Every structure is written in structure tokens, then in C-alpha cells.
Amino acid sequence: MQYPKLNTHFKAINTFWQILAKDIFDQYSVSFLKKLYFIALIIPHLGRFYAWKTSHKIVKLNEEANSSNQIFASVLSPYLNKNWTLINRINAIEQHYRAVDGFASLLALAPNQYFDLIEFKDAYADVRIVIDKPDWMRVEGEAVISFFYNQHRIHHFVFTIIQHGDTYVIAIGGVQGWGGTDLNGAAEVKEINVKLNKILHGLHPKIFLLYMLKMLGAAWGLKAIWGVSDANYRANHWLVNSAKLSNYDIFWIDHSGVLNQQGFYAISTEVKIKPYNEIPANKRARFRHRYAMLEQIRAQLTQVVQNNQRMIKTHGGVEPSLTIN
Numbered sequence: 001m002q003y004p005k006l007n008t009h010f011k012a013i014n015t016f017w018q019i020l021a022k023d024i025f026d027q028y029s030v031s032f033l034k035k036l037y038f039i040a041l042i043i044p045h046l047g048r049f050y051a052w053k054t055s056h057k058i059v060k061l062n063e064e065a066n067s068s069n070q071i072f073a074s075v076l077s078p079y080l081n082k083n084w085t086l087i088n089r090i091n092a093i094e095q096h097y098r099a100v101d102g103f104a105s106l107l108a109l110a111p112n113q114y115f116d117l118i119e120f121k122d123a124y125a126d127v128r129i130v131i132d133k134p135d136w137m138r139v140e141g142e143a144v145i146s147f148f149y150n151q152h153r154i155h156h157f158v159f160t161i162i163q164h165g166d167t168y169v170i171a172i173g174g175v176q177g178w179g180g181t182d183l184n185g186a187a188e189v190k191e192i193n194v195k196l197n198k199i200l201h202g203l204h205p206k207i208f209l210l211y212m213l214k215m216l217g218a219a220w221g222l223k224a225i226w227g228v229s230d231a232n233y234r235a236n237h238w239l240v241n242s243a244k245l246s247n248y249d250i251f252w253i254d255h256s257g258v259l260n261q262q263g264f265y266a267i268s269t270e271v272k273i274k275p276y277n278e279i280p281a282n283k284r285a286r287f288r289h290r291y292a293m294l295e296q297i298r299a300q301l302t303q304v305v306q307n308n309q310r311m312i313k314t315h316g317g318v319e320p321s322l323t324i325n
Contacts, residue, residue, distance in 0.1 A: 013046065015049075015050075015053075015069070015072070016042055016046065016049065016072065016076075018069075019069050019072045019073055019076060020035075020038060020039070020042075020076065023069070023073035023076070023077065024038060024073070024076055024077055027077075028077075028239050028240070030239075038076065041076075041086050042076065042086075045086065045087075045090065048090065049072065049075075052064075052065035052071070052072075053065045053066055058094060058097045058098050058101055059101055060097045060100040060101050060108055061093070061094060061097035061098075061101075063108075064097060067110060067111070068111060068135070070111065070135050070138050071093060071138075073138075073139075074089070074093065074138050074139060074142075075089045075090055075093060077139065077239065077240075078139070078234040078235075078237035078239055078240050079092075079139055079140075079173070079234060080092065080139075080140055080141055080160055080171060080173030080174075080228065080234055081171075081173065081228055081232045081233075081234065081262075081263055081264070082232055082233060082234045082235075082236050082237035082240075083232055083263055091162075092160055092162045092171070093142070093160070095160075095161065095162045095163045095168070096142045096143075096160045096161045096162065097142075099161040099168055100161075103168075103220050103221065104161055104220060105308055106131065106304070106305065106308060106310055107131065107133075107142070107143045107161075109131070109132065109133050109143075109312065110133075111133055111134065111135050112314050112315060113132065113133075113312050113313065113314055113315075114130050114131060114132035114312070114313055114314075114315055115130070115131055115132075115310040115311055115312050115313060116128055116129065116130055116311070117129040117130065117131055117145070117212070117216070117301070117304065117310075118297060118300045118301060118304060119300070126149055126150050126195075126199070127147070127148070127149060127196075127199060127200075128147075128148040128149075129145065129146070129147060129148070129209070129212050130145070130146045130148055130153075131143060131144070131145055131146075131310075132144055132146070132315075137156070137158045137174065138158075139234060140158035140173035140174030140234060141158035141159045141160040141171070141172070141173040141174060142159070142160045142161075143158070143159055143160070143161075144156050144157070144158050144159075145157050145159070145209065145212065145213055145216070146209075147205045147206070147208065147209040147212075149192055149195075149196060149205075152192070154177060154192070154196075154205050155175075155176070155177040155205050155206045155209050156174075156175075156176055156177075156209070157172050157174065157175055157209060157210070157213055158172065158173050158174035158175075158176075159171060159172045159173065159213070160173065162226075164224075164226075164262075167222070167223065168220075168222055169222060169223075169224045169225065169226050169266075170213065170217050170222060170224075170225045170226065170269075171225075171226045171228070171264060172213075172225060172226065172227045172228060173228050173233075173234060174228075174233075174234075175206075175227070175248060175251065177206060193205075200290070200293075201286050201287070201289045201290035201293060202283075202286050202287075202290060203290060206251075207255075210255065211271050211294060212297070212301075213225065214267075214268075214269045214270070214271050215269075215271060215294075215297065215298050215301050216301055216305070217269040218269040218270065218271075218298075219301050219302050219304075219305040219306075220305060222269055223268065223269055224266050224267065224268060224269060225266075225267050225268075225269060226260070226262070226264035226265065226266055226267075227248060227251070227252040227257060227264060227265045227267065228248060228263065228264055228265075229248060229249055229252070229259060229263050229264060229265060230247065230248050230249045231263065232263030232264070233248060248265075249265070252265030252267060253265065255267050256268070271294060271298075273291055274287070276288075
């Protein structure tokens with residue numbers, strides 16, 4: 001006599017035991033009692049997890065779950081917001097891939113795939129805005145938008161699209177800079193910053209990247225970006241307890257972020273343009289060039305989203321040393 005439901009349940013248990021052993025118990029210092037705690041959290045949701053690999057109605061979620069176990073490791077460990085429960089993480093993942101199935105289809109990528117969000121030319125030729133999803137960043141979100149200068153990943157935001165009420169927001173779980181590069185010390189960093197300051201008409205690369213994400217969100221019809229607060233950053237979870245490389249709160253507050261009850265700073269997707277009469281006369285030429293650049297980018301991004309235009313490429317890099325050619 002065969003018991004298909006029992007067999008399915010056994011497969012699910014086996015899959016998650018392997019994930020726990022490799023991605024949770026081996027990676028973090030976990031006591032026996034904590035292991036039991038993790039297992040107890042998972043058991044009530046095995047059916048829901050197994051549906052991700054088999055017959056879930058969210059097509060892109062099925063594809064993701066069948067291509068890698070990373071999505072399950074993200075759900076089972078601290079992810080994006082340290083205070084999210086297992087149910088919060090499950091819901092966030094499902095909401096993201098529901099968005100990818102719909103309006104955010106640009107984000108449908110395998111872990112080794114990437115694309116340039118828009119095409120830069122002339123003076124901006126060394127600048128690239130890249131969308132990818134390397135596994136080593138996936139604990140902070142499902143997609144990564146990065147500012148590249150030549151082969152260097154200068155800054156990046158890691159994010160997941162989640163639902164809030166009857167709309168979606170871009171939830172940023174990680175803001176990092178200069179990771180995975182082969183720069184030759186502070187002198188080269190300073191030299192690149194000087195070049196970028198000139199190329200971007202005085203905009204800092206991280207702020208420029210935030211503007212890009214704002215405009216992408218606006219092109220999707222979204223009104224808000226949520227940036228995780230210091231207190232809720234996943235690396236501050238007791239299981240992880242690793243160093244954070246920048247002060248998130250200050251960055252979000254500098255961009256008019258308002259702390260909400262969910263532990264994020266909510267900021268608008270609108271890129272505000274300062275009236276020329278409020279700009280010192282000796283800086284107006286720079287701001288005029290900056291605003292012209294941003295308007296060209298906005299128009300190009302709108303076309304990219306409307307037409308789902310992207311040229312997907314595959315990289316051969318691995319984890320933090322990833323180099324995109």
C-alpha cells in the first residue's frame with residue numbers, strides 16, 4: 001500500500017533538514033535547544049513550503065524554489081528585518097514573487113544572471129546600474145540594485161517588494177558599499193570618488209543609486225520605499241550579531257524618512273527637484289546638468305519598465321569577489 005501524502009511530507013522534512021544543517025546549524029553557533037526550536041517553527045508550515053517546489057500558483061516562486069534552496073534558507077534564518085517572524089518572512093517572499101509574476105517581471109532572474117537597468121553613454125560610459133541577485137546578499141532581500149564603476153560594485157541596495165495594505169512597497173534590507181572589489185587602498189577610492197563627483201554633477205553615488213531605485217519604483221506605480229532601521233537590521237539579530245557597515249537611520253532621515261511601526265523608514269519614490277531660485281547662482285549650472293541627466297534616466301527607465309526591456313547576461317563570478325563584465 002502506498003501513502004503519497006506521507007511520502008510528500010517525508011520529502012519536505014528531508015529537504016528542510018538538509019537546509020537547516022547546511023545553512024543554519026553549520027553557519028551559526030546553534031545549541032541543541034535552539035535546533036529544536038527551529039525545527040518546531042518549521043513543522044507547521046511544511047505543506048506551504050513544499051507547495052513552493054511543486055504546484056504553487058505563483059509561477060516565479062515555483063521556479064525559484066526549484067532552482068536553489070537559498071529561498072528556504074532565507075525564510076528559516078533572520079531575513080531583511082530582524083523582528084520578522086517565520087510567517088512574516090514567508091509572506092514577504094510570496095509577495096515579492098507575486099510582484100515578479102506581475103508588474104515587476106524585470107526582476108525574474110537566476111542567481112547567476114544580471115542585466116544593466118539602463119544604458120549609459122558618453123561621459124557616463126564607465127557607470128553602470130546593474131540588477132542581479134547573488135546568493136551571498138539574499139539574506140537581506142530578493143533583488144540587488146548596484147552602482148558599478150567599471151568592474152567595481154561601489155554601492156548596492158538589497159530589497160524585496162512587499163505588500164502594505166492594498167499596495168506594494170520596496171523594502172530595503174541592506175545598504176552596502178565597496179564590497180567585493182579589488183581596489184588598491186584609500187588612494188584609489190578617493191580617486192574614483194573625485195571622478196564620480198564630476199560625472200554625476202555633484203551627486204554622491206549612493207544617493208544617485210537611491211534616485212535610480214526611486215524612479216524604478218515610480219515607474220512600477222509604487223509610492224514608497226521602506227528602508228530598514230538600525231534597530232531592525234537583520235545582522236543585529238542574536239543569531240547573526242555581525243557588524244553593520246553604515247548608519248542606516250541617518251541615511252533614511254537625510255532623505256525625509258519617517259519611522260513606521262513595522263521598523264522601516266518610509267520615504268517617497270518622488271525625486272524632488274529644488275527650485276532654481278533656491279540654488280546659489282554659482283551652482284545652478286551644475287544642478288541644471290544634474291536635473292537634465294535625471295530626467296533622461298527617468299524617461300529611459302519608464303520605457304524599460306513599460307516594454308520589459310532587458311538584455312540578460314550570465315556572470316561567472318562567485319560570491320563577494322563577483323565581477324561583472
